[in-house]
Amino acid sequence: xxxxxxxxxxxxxxxxxxxxxxxxxxxxxxxxxxxxxxxxxxxxxxxxxxxxxxxxxxxxxxxxxxxxxxxxxxxxxxxxxxxxxxxxxxxxxxxxxxxxxxxxxxxxxxxxxxxxxxxxxxxxxxxxxxxxxxxxxxxxxxxxxxxxxxxxxxxxxxxxxxxxxxxxxxxxxxxxxxxxxxxxxxxxxxxxxxxxxxxxxxxxxxxxxxxxxxxxxxxxxxxxxxxxxxxxxxxxxxxxxxxxxxxxxxxxxxxxxxxxxxxxxxxxxxxxxxxxxxxxxxxxxxxxxxxxxxxxxxxxxxxxxxxxxxxxxxxxxxxxxxxxxxxxxxxxxxxxxxxxxxxxxxxxxxxxxxxxxxxxxxxxxxxxxxxxxxxxxxxxxxxxxxxxxxxxxxxxxxxxxxxxxxxxxxxxxxxxxxxxxxxxxxxxxxxxxxxxxxxxxxxxxxxxxxxxxxxxxxxxxxxxxxxxxxxxxxxxxxxxxxxxxxxxxxxxxxxxxxxxxxxxxxxxxxxxxxxx
Amino acid sequence: xxxxxxxxxxxxxxxxxxxxxxxxxxxxxxxxxxxxxxxxxxxxxxxxxxxxxxxxxxxxxxxxxxxxxxxxxxxxxxxxxxxxxxxxxxxxxxxxxxxxxxxxxxxxxxxxxxxxxxxxxxxxxxxxxxxxxxxxxxxxxxxxxxxxxxxxxxxxxxxxxxxxxxxxxx
Numbered sequence: 001x002x003x004x005x006x007x008x009x010x011x012x013x014x015x016x017x018x019x020x021x022x023x024x025x026x027x028x029x030x031x032x033x034x035x036x037x038x039x040x041x042x043x044x045x046x047x048x049x050x051x052x053x054x055x056x057x058x059x060x061x062x063x064x065x066x067x068x069x070x071x072x073x074x075x076x077x078x079x080x081x082x083x084x085x086x087x088x089x090x091x092x093x094x095x096x097x098x099x100x101x102x103x104x105x106x107x108x109x110x111x112x113x114x115x116x117x118x119x120x121x122x123x124x125x126x127x128x129x130x131x132x133x134x135x136x137x138x139x140x141x142x143x144x145x146x147x148x149x150x151x152x153x154x155x156x157x158x159x160x161x162x163x164x165x166x167x168x169x170x171x172x173x174x175x176x177x178x179x180x181x182x183x184x185x186x187x188x189x190x191x192x193x194x195x196x197x198x199x200x201x202x203x204x205x206x207x208x209x210x211x212x213x214x215x216x217x218x219x220x221x222x223x224x225x226x227x228x229x230x231x232x233x234x235x236x237x238x239x240x241x242x243x244x245x246x247x248x249x250x251x252x253x254x255x256x257x258x259x260x261x262x263x264x265x266x267x268x269x270x271x272x273x274x275x276x277x278x279x280x281x282x283x284x285x286x287x288x289x290x291x292x293x294x295x296x297x298x299x300x301x302x303x304x305x306x307x308x309x310x311x312x313x314x315x316x317x318x319x320x321x322x323x324x325x326x327x328x329x330x331x332x333x334x335x336x337x338x339x340x341x342x343x344x345x346x347x348x349x350x351x352x353x354x355x356x357x358x359x360x361x362x363x364x365x366x367x368x369x370x371x372x373x374x375x376x377x378x379x380x381x382x383x384x385x386x387x388x389x390x391x392x393x394x395x396x397x398x399x400x401x402x403x404x405x406x407x408x409x410x411x412x413x414x415x416x417x418x419x420x421x422x423x424x425x426x427x428x429x430x431x432x433x434x435x436x437x438x439x440x441x442x443x444x445x446x447x448x449x450x451x452x453x454x455x456x457x458x459x460x461x462x463x464x465x466x467x468x469x470x471x472x473x474x475x476x477x478x479x480x481x482x483x484x485x486x487x488x489x490x491x492x493x494x495x496x497x498x499x500x501x502x503x504x505x506x507x508x509x510x511x512x513x514x515x516x
Numbered sequence: 517x518x519x520x521x522x523x524x525x526x527x528x529x530x531x532x533x534x535x536x537x538x539x540x541x542x543x544x545x546x547x548x549x550x551x552x553x554x555x556x557x558x559x560x561x562x563x564x565x566x567x568x569x570x571x572x573x574x575x576x577x578x579x580x581x582x583x584x585x586x587x588x589x590x591x592x593x594x595x596x597x598x599x600x601x602x603x604x605x606x607x608x609x610x611x612x613x614x615x616x617x618x619x620x621x622x623x624x625x626x627x628x629x630x631x632x633x634x635x636x637x638x639x640x641x642x643x644x645x646x647x648x649x650x651x652x653x654x655x656x657x658x659x660x661x662x663x664x665x666x667x668x669x670x671x672x673x674x675x676x677x678x679x680x681x682x683x684x685x686x
Binding site: 261262265266267268269270271272273276277284286289292293296313316317319320323324326327330345464465468 | 533535536538539542543549551552554555558559561562563610612613638662663664665666
């Protein structure tokens with residue numbers, strides 16, 4: 001008893017010339033024979049004279065065999081008068097072959113299995129929402145399902161109610177009158193279809209959208225070659241997507257509106273309170289007291305020296321005028337402060353509104369953009385300002401393919417980031433001021449632009465909120481810039497990432513496009 | 517739990533916008549310059565004026581600032597520990613990236629249910645229903661929309677701190 005006897009499937013051991021050396025226990029059981037029936041026989045002879053197709057495939061497979069398991073899904077072996085349909089696997093070990101024979105079915109069983117399998121496939125085909133058809137040579141329809149029949153309008157173009165038989169064997173391109181698929185028919189007629197050149201297109205017909213695919217079918221068992229067509233109705237999916245996009249757009253608008261209300265609301269609050277303070281200051285102003293004091297002086301004009309020298313009111317009046325000067329002065333300082341702070345707030349409001357206007361203009365065309373060119377332009381725009389602050393721009397540009405994006409938005413983002421980098425280097429303690437701009441590709445081939453400054457970096461506690469709406473560390477900032485940039489990058493299929501240099505010398509903002 | 521011997525005028529502002537802190541502090545600081553008071557007295561003797569001038573009774577508030585919800589809770593808890601609880605908290609609703617105002621209120625009331633709170637928001641879409649659903653109708657909450665007027669802040673601060681002190685006496 002050899003190890004092979006322990007296997008649940010039948011095995012034969014063959015020598016170099018495919019002569020059977022031994023048959024396993026299981027093999028003898030399945031085929032109901034003893035060793036003498038097979039040992040010493042040519043392996044190919046077991047297939048019987050009528051199974052030429054199996055034989056030629058076997059010969060071909062064996063002659064081109066290099067290593068590993070050779071798997072033939074359906075071969076027919078003949079014992080006595082019975083055909084056995086089986087799965088054959090061959091393995092070469094040193095100078096011997098092991099043949100594994102499994103899934104053995106006698107003729108009758110085989111037919112039954114085939115029928116069941118056919119039924120399963122037919123029911124799957126017909127249940128399918130996708131339209132599926134198999135064409136043989138010359139585009140003749142071999143199989144098709146209900147959805148396919150509907151989409152091709154087989155029934156509507158012919159007055160008679162067609163049954164399946166009337167359609168099978170017809171040339172699809174002649175028989176369907178749905179003009180929407182003419183392109184597919186042309187493609188099929190031209191015989192361009194090949195394993196490396198399959199057909200795939202989105203077709204719009206009468207407001208409906210279809211994904212149409214055709215590819216060659218290769219069924220090795222029967223040597224059948226044909227074409228499989230699958231058509232999927234994408235209309236509902238497209239509508240959903242449109243709706244989702246619209247919703248996303250509304251959400252975005254709401255967010256912008258809420259942002260404005262928040263930013264401007266807070267600022268107007270300050271202006272409002274400032275105005276009230278100013279009003280209070282004017283209402284309670286001691287100016288009216290000064291008025292009364294001068295009235296009193298005028299009334300005593302003729303006895304001025306006497307009034308001032310002897311009248312108790314005169315003495316008090318001098319003291320009052322001395323006092324009031326200081327108070328009036330401080331009133332005016334308060335008023336000036338309030339007006340100044342209101343002006344500042346109004347300026348920020350103006351900037352927020354400008355930011356919104358930029359946003360409104362930013363809704364532009366998506367196009368293939370030469371990133372390097374846009375980066376160079378953006379640097380040029382900022383150059384004067386950078387030079388004024390004695391900032392040196394260093395560049396390291398690698399050639400990358402054009403990226404699909406909105407030009408305006410990219411310019412906006414780059415200028416925002418360059419301005420931030422400039423602000424990071426403003427401190428007088430900063431000796432060497434360098435902004436490094438890099439263009440390149442990651443290991444995974446994702447294009448990126450990096451803007452690095454050698455400033456103090458971003459405090460760790462701010463790193464995760466730097467893109468939050470309304471977050472700013474600038475005294476005159478409105479916290480809208482980076483928030484906009486991050487959103488705009490996401491819209492363009494990219495991402496904006498911030499990190500500090502590992503040696504804590506400055507921050508790096510990275511624009512990266514991962515969804516091209 | 518409170519030190520009842522004094523009248524509590526401690527206020528905490530929780531808002532991520534620094535200017536709002538300035539605004540509220542400015543409004544509640546109603547102290548009159550002593551120089552002006554001296555002038556008022558002189559006017560009395562000189563011109564016999566009895567008019568005006570400062571209708572506002574100066575109240576001495578102690579006002580602290582927190583710029584995030586988490587900090588607000590920490591400060592409120594620390595204040596209770598030092599037996600100097602806040603009578604009133606002005607609470608913003610949206611304070612990215614941390615807790616929103618409603619969450620902060622929930623957390624503060626879970627620990628210090630006696631705190632009076634005024635929600636102070638610039639958003640028009642403030643989920644008022646959500647406020648009721650989450651913190652209930654407690655009798656200790658007011659809602660004030662920005663932009664606000666000075667008098668609103670003054671009256672709310674005075675009324676709510678007085679309310680806190682009355683409740684603490686009982």
